[in-house]
Amino acid sequence: MEDRFSAGKKVAALGIAVNILLLIFKLAAGYAAGSQAMIADGFNSLGDVFASAVTMFGSLYAAKPKDADHVWGHGKAEYIASMIIGFSMIAMAIYTISGSADSLIQQSALEFSWWLVGVAAVTIGAKACLYVFCNKKSRQYKSVLIKANAQDHRNDVFVTSGTLLAIFLSLLGLHWVDGVIGIAISCWIIYSGLLIIKDSAGVLMDTGSDxxxxxxxxxxxxxxxxxxxxxxxxxxxxxxxxxxxxxxxxxxxxxxxxxxxxxxxxxxxxxxxxxxxxxxxxxxxxxxxxx
The missing domain is CATH 3.30.70.1350 (Cation efflux protein, cytoplasmic domain)
Structure with missing residues (x-):
């Protein structure tokens, strides 16, 4: 079990480092170009930093041995941490929906930038690598907490691909697509958060085997x-x-x-x-x- 929790800490540390860098690049590029999709993606990275931090603390606490007050150990800390990650994803997504909706109402124009394209491409590559790594660890140790991180990274690959699509469609004058994709990104994040909460709640509510x-x-x-x-x-x-x-x-x-x-x-x-x-x-x- 020490290997399992050690893997969770490694996944968390790697996620924190990569997501902080992506957060800075995305928000800088998004605000500079007025891209609501990229800004939404940037705040998603902020949520990812928080998720990785929760993963770290969850793994540390779950690794604690059994004691007089916890005769079955502290393993459920993983599921509590996973549920916190799910709720944080939903909260961040609700915030970004409002920005995208404002962009549609005000008919804000997205300014095409190769800087946006570069940030999106780097994000897709980095997140794809993180997903492969985390998914491998989650399967190896059957950890729902690492699995939640893997799903989060996988979602980001699709999310940022949508952002990249919006950037190129702006060349055709379809600036409204940026706001629509920003809303779609947020909805996808909400859906993913609900799935994580559902899986975690199953264990916390003592759902038995099938x-x-x-x-x-x-x-x-x-x-x-x-x-x-x-x-x-x-x-x-x-x-x-x-x-x-x-x-x-x-x-x-x-x-x-x-x-x-x-x-x-x-x-x-x-x-x-x-x-x-x-x-x-x-x-x-x-x-x-x-x-």
């Missing part, structure tokens, strides 16, 4: 001898991992020691080769007739 996964767990448990039937199998997320809660019925005449051996066998079997399971809680019931 039905297919639960059936796989049940099949494995039933292979263990001495079990009459399974009463229930459920999961509780604790950060990136889950707690497996199993209730089984055994022969009512079985001794406590024998039933304890079955419970231990279930625990060992389900923990073996299943890195997603942090702990297994087994409750043994006597096989009594249902009244």
């Amino acid at each position: 039905a297919k996964t639960l059936e796989e767990y049940k099949d494995e448990i039933l292979k263990i001898g001495g079990i009459d039937h399974i009463d229930s199998v459920s999961t509780k997320p604790v950060g990136a991992k889950i707690i497996l809660i199993v209730k089984v019925s055994v022969d009512k005449n079985m001794t406590v020691i024998e039933s304890h051996k079955i419970a231990k066998a279930i625990e060992l079997e389900m923990m073996r080769d299943r890195p997603e399971i942090d702990d297994v809680i087994v409750h043994i019931n006597p096989d009594l007739p249902h009244l």
Whole structure:
């Protein structure tokens, strides 16, 4: 798990450095040329700096070991951080929508500039590299926090491509497209933020594993001898991992020691080769007739 959180800190540090540079270039170019799309893109980079900073603090806190007050560890800090990132994206997007709307109402003209083109091209290249790096790390460590950063970088590739399109369309006199794309950029950011919030909320609200996964767990448990039937199998997320809660019925005449051996066998079997399971809680019931 140390490697997982170390990767999160590396992703965050890289994101902060790159996004600060892009923020400066985008806002300078956007205000100089009067491009609402580039200004919106610039404020998006400001949001990216904040997102990377939240990723850093989230990774640091989530890496803390278990203690008396947090017996299951601090893993959910990742999901809290991801939700903060989602809300910050939405807040920034709402702000940039107003600027783009004003541009359309006032019919502001975008002044073509190769400076704008250069900044957009550099942004697309930098963000594409960041996405590839972060996506690889998120898959390797199955981190929702790194995944949120990867999605943010991926979105920026499409967002800045739209900005670049608006810049070239201004040569045809279609200056209104700049404001429209600025609004579209903001809407895309809002949509992405909502998806991040949804994924994070699922863990924070203790959403269990899907039905297919639960059936796989049940099949494995039933292979263990001495079990009459399974009463229930459920999961509780604790950060990136889950707690497996199993209730089984055994022969009512079985001794406590024998039933304890079955419970231990279930625990060992389900923990073996299943890195997603942090702990297994087994409750043994006597096989009594249902009244």
